[in-house]
Amino acid sequence: MLHRIRIECMTDTRETTALGFDPERVALLAHEGFPDRAKTALGVLRYADYEVVAVLDREIAGEGHGWQTDYTVSDFVDDDRVQDAPIVGRADEAPGFDTLVIGVAPIGGGFDRSWREDVERALKAGADVVAGLHYRLNDDAEFVELAEEHGARLFDIREPPADLSVSEGRARDIDATVVGTVGTDCSTGKMTTTCELVNAARERGLDAAMVPTGQTGILVAGWGIAVDRAISDFAAGATERMVLAAAADHDLLVVEGQGSLVHPAYSGVTTSILHGAMPDALVMCHVAGRDAVHGYESFPIPPVREVADLYESLGGVVAPTEVVAGALATHDLDAGADEQAVTEYGDDLGVPAADPVRDGAEAILDAIVASTDLDA
Amino acid sequence: MLHRIRIECMTDTRETTALGFDPERVALLAHEGFPDRAKTALGVLRYADYEVVAVLDREIAGEGHGWQTDYTVSDFVDDDRVQDAPIVGRADEAPGFDTLVIGVAPIGGGFDRSWREDVERALKAGADVVAGLHYRLNDDAEFVELAEEHGARLFDIREPPADLSVSEGRARDIDATVVGTVGTDCSTGKMTTTCELVNAARERGLDAAMVPTGQTGILVAGWGIAVDRAISDFAAGATERMVLAAAADHDLLVVEGQGSLVHPAYSGVTTSILHGAMPDALVMCHVAGRDAVHGYESFPIPPVREVADLYESLGGVVAPTEVVAGALATHDLDAGADEQAVTEYGDDLGVPAADPVRDGAEAILDAIVASTDLDA
Numbered sequence: 011m012l013h014r015i016r017i018e019c020m021t022d023t024r025e026t027t028a029l030g031f032d033p034e035r036v037a038l039l040a041h042e043g044f045p046d047r048a049k050t051a052l053g054v055l056r057y058a059d060y061e062v063v064a065v066l067d068r069e070i071a072g073e074g075h076g077w078q079t080d081y082t083v084s085d086f087v088d089d090d091r092v093q094d095a096p097i098v099g100r101a102d103e104a105p106g107f108d109t110l111v112i113g114v115a116p117i118g119g120g121f122d123r124s125w126r127e128d129v130e131r132a133l134k135a136g137a138d139v140v141a142g143l144h145y146r147l148n149d150d151a152e153f154v155e156l157a158e159e160h161g162a163r164l165f166d167i168r169e170p171p172a173d174l175s176v177s178e179g180r181a182r183d184i185d186a187t188v189v190g191t192v193g194t195d196c197s198t199g200k201m202t203t204t205c206e207l208v209n210a211a212r213e214r215g216l217d218a219a220m221v222p223t224g225q226t227g228i229l230v231a232g233w234g235i236a237v238d239r240a241i242s243d244f245a246a247g248a249t250e251r252m253v254l255a256a257a258a259d260h261d262l263l264v265v266e267g268q269g270s271l272v273h274p275a276y277s278g279v280t281t282s283i284l285h286g287a288m289p290d291a292l293v294m295c296h297v298a299g300r301d302a303v304h305g306y307e308s309f310p311i312p313p314v315r316e317v318a319d320l321y322e323s324l325g326g327v328v329a330p331t332e333v334v335a336g337a338l339a340t341h342d343l344d345a346g347a348d349e350q351a352v353t354e355y356g357d358d359l360g361v362p363a364a365d366p367v368r369d370g371a372e373a374i375l376d377a378i379v380a381s382t383d384l385d386a
Numbered sequence: 387m388l389h390r391i392r393i394e395c396m397t398d399t400r401e402t403t404a405l406g407f408d409p410e411r412v413a414l415l416a417h418e419g420f421p422d423r424a425k426t427a428l429g430v431l432r433y434a435d436y437e438v439v440a441v442l443d444r445e446i447a448g449e450g451h452g453w454q455t456d457y458t459v460s461d462f463v464d465d466d467r468v469q470d471a472p473i474v475g476r477a478d479e480a481p482g483f484d485t486l487v488i489g490v491a492p493i494g495g496g497f498d499r500s501w502r503e504d505v506e507r508a509l510k511a512g513a514d515v516v517a518g519l520h521y522r523l524n525d526d527a528e529f530v531e532l533a534e535e536h537g538a539r540l541f542d543i544r545e546p547p548a549d550l551s552v553s554e555g556r557a558r559d560i561d562a563t564v565v566g567t568v569g570t571d572c573s574t575g576k577m578t579t580t581c582e583l584v585n586a587a588r589e590r591g592l593d594a595a596m597v598p599t600g601q602t603g604i605l606v607a608g609w610g611i612a613v614d615r616a617i618s619d620f621a622a623g624a625t626e627r628m629v630l631a632a633a634a635d636h637d638l639l640v641v642e643g644q645g646s647l648v649h650p651a652y653s654g655v656t657t658s659i660l661h662g663a664m665p666d667a668l669v670m671c672h673v674a675g676r677d678a679v680h681g682y683e684s685f686p687i688p689p690v691r692e693v694a695d696l697y698e699s700l701g702g703v704v705a706p707t708e709v710v711a712g713a714l715a716t717h718d719l720d721a722g723a724d725e726q727a728v729t730e731y732g733d734d735l736g737v738p739a740a741d742p743v744r745d746g747a748e749a750i751l752d753a754i755v756a757s758t759d760l761d762a
Contacts, residue, residue, distance in 0.1 A: 176651045176652070177650055177651040178651075178682075179650035179651065179682045179684070179685060237618060238617075238618050238619040239617055239618065239619065240617070240618050241614075241615055241616070241617065241618070242613060242614050242615065242616050242617070242618045242621040242654060242655045242658060243614040243615065243651075243652065243655060245618040245654045246650065246651050246652075246653070246654055247651065271657075271700065271703070272703040272704070273661075274553055274555035274622065274661050274662075274664075274704045275552045275553040275554075275555065275619075275622050275623065275661075276552070276619065276622075277622070277657050277658070277661045277700075277704075278618060278621045278622055278654040278655065278656075278657045278658030278661070279618045279619060279654065280657075281647075281653050281654045281656075281657040282618060282653070282654030285649075285650050285651075285653045285654070288650075306554075306555050308555070309555060309703075309704060312703060319699075320699060320700060320703065323695075323696060323699070324647065324653075324696060324700060327647070327648040327685075327688060327696065328648070328650045328653075328685060
């Protein structure tokens with residue numbers, strides 16, 4: 011059985027930025043959802059910049075069920091990229107943490123009443139609480155009062171900062187190399203490719219950072235702006251702000267893309283990120299076998315090379331860019347078929363390709379290094 | 387001297403829609419600005435769907451100055467497209483109106499305290515008040531109370547409706563012919579071209595309507611959504627909603643474009659309108675001699691045919707579209723040079739072109755009729 015350890019407040023040492031919640035030690039709330047219904051929590055465990063000290067799942071921890079209570083993440087997830095951490099039933103059973111992250115999203119994006127106790131315990135111990143729910147923590151008078159009383163902060167990461175402004179067209183002037191992940195559709199692996207690419211670059215000794223533009227990316231990196239929630243006029247400006255901020259500290263930025271230029275609903279967000287970030291190189295993400303926009307099945311996805319041409323010509327009007335690598339998600343294919351699909355995808359695009367989940371992002375990074383002035 | 391006529395409330399006969407403020411008789415507030423510093427008021431007088439019964443400019447009306455008080459708009463503006471209307475000093479000197487429109491925008495977008503009396507008089511008479519200022523009428527407790535008390539409404543037209551949602555990709559399925567005005571930059575005459583085109587079509591007996599996407603367009607048409615203020619994810623959905631609503635009542639829709647695909651800051655808005663509206667045909671607006679993005683002078687505007695190709699290829703991924711005509715603003719050119727510039731512009735684009743302010747939009751309409759199934 012886990013020791014009950016008092017939650018330590020790390021407010022004093024925590025650096026703050028306009029955008030970040032700066033976690034160092036995180037407890038991840040995933041009640042009754044881990045691992046299969048807690049995709050966000052799993053993404054955080056796989057890719058987070060910070061340490062996850064515990065996952066909260068009272069079902070697994072067996073609170074009231076008499077089940078075994080010394081489970082850890084590795085008992086449920088067989089993936090060596092995933093951090094291991096104890097699974098506990100309640101916030102006060104977790105080792106000291108500075109931030110509680112809500113890592114499950116119930117249908118409708120609400121806040122489950124049964125989570126209140128954990129949030130309250132975290133706040134009382136001075137820990138920040140972070141959520142990407144429709145329900146705003148900052149609209150909850152009780153949470154706001156507790157946070158104020160205990161010097162903790164509430165972060166609703168769906169909400170962009172209130173002081174966004176229009177882009178000044180400055181991203182092309184920075185010294186850092188900027189890579190954008192773009193796609194043929196939503197959910198084509200842009201976030202995953204971004205994280206794998208940052209990890210591969212770091213393993214190679216590069217000072218690389220992700221520029222997170224969506225909720226899971228923000229939870230993973232501990233900072234960022236949900237660009238799709240920004241006022242349309244300011245969406246490119248929000249991206250630019252992040253790129254300029256990250257460029258001050260890093261040599262390689264990988265900007266997480268959203269949506270697709272060929273998506274009838276989200277193409278405006280995609281365009282804003284493309285023009286706000288002005289990437290030197292693009293990695294084109296696609297799902298093997300997908301030939302129509304998901305949920306918009308009467309909209310075919312054009313041949314991938316045509317989609318790549320569109321990104322290059324639209325991006326190119328503000329700063330030269332080219333698709334230098336392809337990332338193909340092959341999770342729906344059998345072994346053998348996946349390799350062939352990656353080969354065909356690379357041939358169709360005319361650039362090196364890989365499945366970053368299956369193969370890692372080494373080959374993609376090689377293609378980036380070969381096409382930019384990145385030194386690695 | 388003008389008779390002082392009691393402001394009549396027309397609430398009973400006014401139809402309401404989710405988007406519109408439905409004016410029939412409008413008083414236009416332009417204190418100390420008419421005509422040169424009241425571009426919005428001038429746009430309304432030139433193109434509005436409704437009757438302007440008076441312009442409020444206390445400087446011209448001479449309140450307290452002993453000046454002549456029977457001026458009308460035509461004393462200041464020599465343009466037969468502009469409605470004539472008396473210029474009065476105060477709201478209660480205007481003939482009966484159902485809506486007071488704020489038609490000046492001070493630097494910073496604030497609300498001038500000296501306008502309060504006119505707004506209060508309008509509200510007390512049950513007239514709606516409409517503004518596109520940074521200052522929200524609906525945040526002013528006194529205005530809200532007066533409006534409630536007298537059955538009037540306050541419209542902050544910068545604010546999109548709260549219930550926007552993502553586009554469903556339905557605009558291509560409507561029966562109406564949809565034309566989009568697009569541009570090489572901001573302020574290239576898209577709103578003007580839209581209005582001139584609608585007027586030309588109506589003169590030819592077509593049932594045409596503007597789909598207004600920006601503040602002046604909304605004031606002109608009496609309905610619409612400021613798409614650039616919508617949450618980025620919903621910007622295409624906001625456009626789609628307007629197109630579907632207008633298509634139910636009209637045969638030809640002209641969708642007012644915003645920004646430009648080659649603008650580093652606003653291209654996302656442009657993309658959202660292009661994909662939300664799915665126009666059958668595009669009219670490409672440009673300012674003669676402009677070769678860089680205004681305010682972003684280090685970003686050259688590509689050759690106009692390349693810009694047209696970009697609109698066609700990006701628009702074409704969701705629904706076939708083509709640039710069928712060009713609209714060139716030649717106001718900065720001398721007589722003689724303007725005609726030549728229009729000819730060259732049409733040659734460069736490879737389609738008929740005109741300056742809709744100088745020439746009207748007949749030739750542009752002809753090109754649209756020739757390229758679509760519009761019957762006129």
